[in-house]
Amino acid sequence: AQLSAGARRHLRQACDRLGITVLEHTEVEAVEAARVLCTDGTALASDATVWTAGFAVSPIAAAGGLEVTDTGRIVVDRTMQSVSHPNVYAAxxxxxxxxxxxxxxxxxxxxxxxxxxxxxAAIVGRLTGRTIPNTKLEYLGNHISLGRRDAILQMVDDEAQAKQNYVGGRKAARIKAGILKMSLWTTSHPTFGLPRRRHHLAPVPNGSADKAIAHSEKTAA
Ligand SMILES: Cc1cc2nc3c(=O)[nH]c(=O)nc-3n(C[C@H](O)[C@H](O)[C@H](O)COP(=O)(O)OP(=O)(O)OC[C@H]3O[C@@H](n4cnc5c(N)ncnc54)[C@H](O)[C@@H]3O)c2cc1C
Structure with missing residues (x-):
């Protein structure tokens, strides 16, 4: 549903090419060792079932008493500070x-x-008494790998709706490969791009860091 009509067509053709049978409007009720049961009574034989119906978060935040959504995600303000526990940041x-x-x-x-x-930025800003900048909080689009030589890059508009055009095929696969290479590189160079120059740590003028630590110790006690 998050793809443009063209990207959807591209995806269907890729599934055909790869020998994938797509069952639409089919709801899964239960997964067993060797079959998948659907709500319409169909039983699909399965040697291995890969569940890809979405992500879930750990229940640890809810169990810890933080304010969370009904899916367990931590509710934060614009600076990623928990709305219920100011000493907790989530990202x-x-x-x-x-x-x-x-x-x-x-x-x-x-x-x-x-x-x-x-x-x-918020943690550094609060600990140094500096103004906290609003960094970008954007969502630009979806990128779907379809093998080494094919992919779909679907950009979305300001309303998070798919734009009419998409990038498909080898070009999208090359962009995806570049993103993956860059991710691996940044994993092995974790300090690259850290805002060291712009945000030198400085003494806190009003002792707010000490107050924050004292508050967290008091809360923990
Ligand atoms: C198969 C797959 C493909 C994906 N493809 C894409 C894609 O193409 N594009 C895209 O935008 N997103 C994709 N995603 C989603 C993307 O990986 C996540 O949205 C992203 O990694 C979230 O980052 P994160 O730092 O919040 O969590 P993670 O990257 O999951 O990091 C959480 C870390 O916390 C650790 N952790 C968990 N519990 C505890 C605990 N109790 N104590 C200490 N540490 C803990 C975990 O070990 C992990 O290292 C994909 C996800 C999957 C599973």
Whole structure:
């Protein structure tokens, strides 16, 4: 549903090419060792079932008493600070964040990068007494790998709706490969791009860091 008509056609053709049978409007009721049971009574034989019906977050935040959504994501403000526990910051899939377009950001690595950046800026800003910048909280689109030589890159508009055009085929696969290479590189160079120059740590003028630590110790006690 999040793809343009053209990208959907592309995806159907790729499934045909790869020998994938797509069953639409079919709801799964139960998964057993050797079959999948559907609500319409159909039983599909299966040697291996890969469940891909969406992401879920750990129940640890809800169990810890943080304010969470009914899916367990931590509710945060624009600076990624928990609305119920000011000493807790959340980023990535675990955070329920309203993006710049006024809609909740989906769980994705694309959003996790932005929310991580905002959380870092907020923590550094509060600890140094500096103004906290509003970094971007955008969601630009979906990128689907369809093998080494095919992919779909679907950009979305400000309303998070698929734009009419999409990038498909080898070009989209090359872009995806580049993103994966860059991700691996940044994993092995974790300090690259850290805002060291712009945000030198400085003494806190009003002792707010000490107060924050004292508050967290008091709360923990
Ligand atoms: C198969 C697959 C394909 C995906 N493809 C895409 C894609 O193409 N594009 C896209 O945008 N997104 C994609 N995603 C989603 C993307 O990976 C996530 O949205 C993103 O990684 C979220 O980042 P994160 O830092 O919030 O969580 P994660 O990257 O999941 O990191 C969470 C970390 O917390 C650790 N952790 C968990 N519980 C605890 C605990 N109790 N104590 C300590 N540590 C803990 C975990 O070990 C993990 O290292 C994909 C996800 C999957 C599973």
């Amino acid at each position: 990535g899939d675990s955070a329920y964040v309203v993006g710049d377009n006024g809609r909740p950001l989906p769980m994705s690595c694309a959003s996790a990068g932005y929310t991580g950046m905002q959380a870092t």
